[in-house]
Structure formats: structure tokens, C-alpha cells
Amino acid sequence: MGLVQRLKEKQESALSELMQLYGDYLLRTAVLLLKDRQAAEEAVQDAFITAYEKINQLEDDDKVKSWMTAILVNRCRAQMRKRNWKHVFLSFDLVERFREDDLHRGPEESLLLLAENQHLSSAIQELNYKYREAIILFYFNEMKISEISEQLNVNENTVKARLSRGRSLLKEILMRGGDESGEGKIKKTAR
Incomplete structure (x- = not known):
């Protein structure tokens, strides 16, 4: 059965x-x-x-x-x-603990990879929820656009637009670097 x-x-x-x-x-x-x-x-x-x-x-x-x-x-x-989630930040270590494909690397390579992952994770967390949702489902969960469209109950073109806008915002965030002061933050309004 x-x-x-x-x-x-x-x-x-x-x-x-x-x-x-x-x-x-x-x-x-x-x-x-x-x-x-x-x-x-x-x-x-x-x-x-x-x-x-x-x-x-x-x-x-x-x-x-x-x-x-x-x-x-x-x-x-x-x-x-x-809830208001504006002040909650993700520690990428939490995600790392649940990765199934933990590869064994040297300490230097592991440290560099962790720093890159933390920077990328922080950038993803700065995105508006709808962009973060599309990025995570597409890249982290490896879902097809048609599957995401079905899951979120939105048009496939909407998913494509969210992915495109999310990637664009991620690029801006990553290019800006570690702006600790909060100046230059990207406005997170829906476009």
C-alpha cells in the first residue's frame, strides 16, 4: 500500500x-x-x-x-x-545545517564559501517577500517556472517578472556591498 x-x-x-x-x-x-x-x-x-x-x-x-x-x-x-519581520535576520548557518549535500572542503575554502553564502543570504533577505519567494523556489528548490506559477497561483509571466526583478535587486544589493550604515538601501516597493 x-x-x-x-x-x-x-x-x-x-x-x-x-x-x-x-x-x-x-x-x-x-x-x-x-x-x-x-x-x-x-x-x-x-x-x-x-x-x-x-x-x-x-x-x-x-x-x-x-x-x-x-x-x-x-x-x-x-x-x-x-508579524512584522523587518528586524529579523537569518543566520546562514541555519540553512547550512540542513543542506543534504554537505561537501568536504579544506578550511580556507569552507571559510570563503561560508562568507559568500552569508553575503548572498543577507542580500536575499533584503528582498521584498514576493521576490524572495520566487528566487528561493526557483534557485534553492529547483522548481520550474510552471510549477512556481501553479504553487503561487499566479501567471507564469508574473513569476518570470518577479525572478527578473529579484535578480536585478540582488545584483544591486551585492554590488553595493556591506553598507552597514543602512544608507543607500534599496527601496523595497513593488513595481
């Missing part, structure tokens, strides 16, 4: 298996979207509960991962609406 069928029969072992399969992936995504480990864990937990309760709404058993991603993205959006 397949995982989805066992979930439909409300077997708790199936829920545990689902959590094992997608827990790290969903947590990594939520941390990147929300910039806060505790809020990310809450969003992932809510996503699993929702999935367990609404498993009968899953139309294609082969699309469990994208269905779970859609639920998580909706939970993250709800969290963003509830």
Missing part, C-alpha cells in the same frame, strides 16, 4: 514517513522564506497537520512533494501577514 493511501486511511506511521521524506526540505524552504528558525518550524508543523487532515484533496498521488510545498508556502505567507 502506498504512502498516500496509508495517509488517507489516517495511519500515523504514514505521517511519520511523510515527515521523514520531506521534513528537511520543507524546513530549509521555510527558513529561507521566513528568516526565522522557530517560525519556520511552526510553519512546517502546520503544513504537516494540514496535509494529514486534507490528504483527500490531493488529486495526483505522484505530486505529494509539490502539494506539500504549496501548503508550506501558504503557511509562510500567513506568518508573514501576522
